[in-house]
Amino acid sequence: MFQLLFLVLFAEAAVALLLMVKVGPLRELAMRGVEQAKTGKGPATVKTIACTLFVILLSSVTTILKIQNRGHKLGTISPMDQVLWRTHLLEASLIGYTLFLAFVIDRLHHYLQKLITLRKSTNTSREEVERLQMENRSFREKEEKSSSEIKKLQQNIAKLSKDMGKLKSESDDHERKALEAEAHVNALQKQSEELLLEYDRLLEDNQILQSQLHYKA
Secondary structure, three states: OHHHHHHHHHHHHHHHHHHHOOOOOHHHHHHHHHHHHOOOOHHHHHHHHHHHHHHHHHHHHHHHHHHHHHHHHHOOOOHHHHHHHHHHHHHHHHHHHHHHHHHHHHHHHHHHHHHHHHHHHHHHHHHHHHHHHHHHHHHHHHHHHHHHHHHHHHHHHHHHHHHHHHHHHHHHHHHHHHHHHHHHHHHHHHHHHHHHHHHHHHHHHHHHHHHHHHHHO
């Protein structure tokens, strides 16, 4: 019985130490072992063993108290009672340490699982933050690129507006010149018509003079 309790106690101490101190892959092996003990029929078996040990612990404590009370009544403890007292005290101590280490292992496993989950969520949040930062950086780059393109478009629009103004001015100038040329042509046509009329008048006068000269002759 004592050898089994010492073996279980040392095994639990080793598992608790591996859970508290990370030694290569041994912590993962210890975590998997505890998880297997908590799955399937493991919890029921562990609870049954724990209840049995607790009953034995209560029995040992009761026996220790009875021996102490008997010693107080008699004023002395017999050698047999001393042996029984030490045996039950050792048994109660081993069972108590065993139950305590089992509880410590359970809590360590529970908090390590929470820590692993928290780290995973932290890594996920960190990746999400990095992704958002990359998207924000990409958005800023696109915004800067769009701003640069808008400035270029504004410059092109200003240049086109200037060219359109210049073309409009040239068009107005050509239109003015065309109007002046048309007015000049009209003036020339009018002058040509007046000259033709004057020429016709002179021809008529010439014919009249010729007819007069011919008549006098």
